[in-house]
Amino acid sequence: MHKKVLLAGLALALGAGYALTAFSQVKPEALVKQRQSAMTLQLKYFLPLALMAQGKIPYDANVVTRNTAYLDVLTKMAWDGFPESTKGVKSGALPAVYADTAKFKQAQDQLHTAVGALVAASKGGNEGAVKAAVGDVNKACGNCHDNFRAQ
């Protein structure tokens, strides 16, 4: 009963027929919503680290450990949300996302590398190293937003 009710709700939320289609047919609007959700959560967990790195809030090693672990996973979630089918959906994505996929992929890779280094720094426990790694993640975010997202 719950299962049916819930799945019906899920299908409704994602567009009629979703639950019966293959994943390649997920509605473009749902893909955009999902990729934006990933970005929203990346921001939720990255912003405190950026503020710590800038000395605007106190450094908290527990928050660093938790947030970097979350970011490690969240960083993987947005990139399947930019197929050609989403080109016409209103969002902050610039045409370059679809026109220069190699450069877009490179920008994603830069972020993965930077977040990987942040995770390693967080495990190392050196505050200076963490703050430097946070700066590199910030640069990777900014680099991609500069080129692929409307300001």
Place this chain on the structure above:
Amino acid sequence: MHKKVLLAGLALALGAGYALTAFSQVKPEALVKQRQSAMTLQLKYFLPLALMAQGKIPYDANVVTRNTAYLDVLTKMAWDGFPESTKGVKSGALPAVYADTAKFKQAQDQLHTAVGALVAASKGGNEGAVKAAVGDVNKACGNCHDNFRAQ
């Protein structure tokens, strides 16, 4: 430069002044957006598992492993997004979220337990056990939505 530009953008996205305030002062609208983003991603990664459990799409052990690992982390993200300050923000949350916090917490715990069991089943690699665990996660989702979310 990038850092300033990005953080300015972040502050704008979350409400003016966000970057200079403590986290307890994050705007209620931003908290709702963040918790909804977590739910959107929980759905993104849970729905394929639910469809596999119901035999509507083929079972794919790699997707099971990846999605359960993602869900393990995502399941932790929404619950700090329901403070009293968000009571007046339009969303699907029913008044019971704020009126019966103990029962709401219990519903969250039920999900944590069910997702923990799903992660264990995924590691065990037994398809039947995974499908049963998916059913229990579905029940936990449905139980909470029935009581705390407008249908």
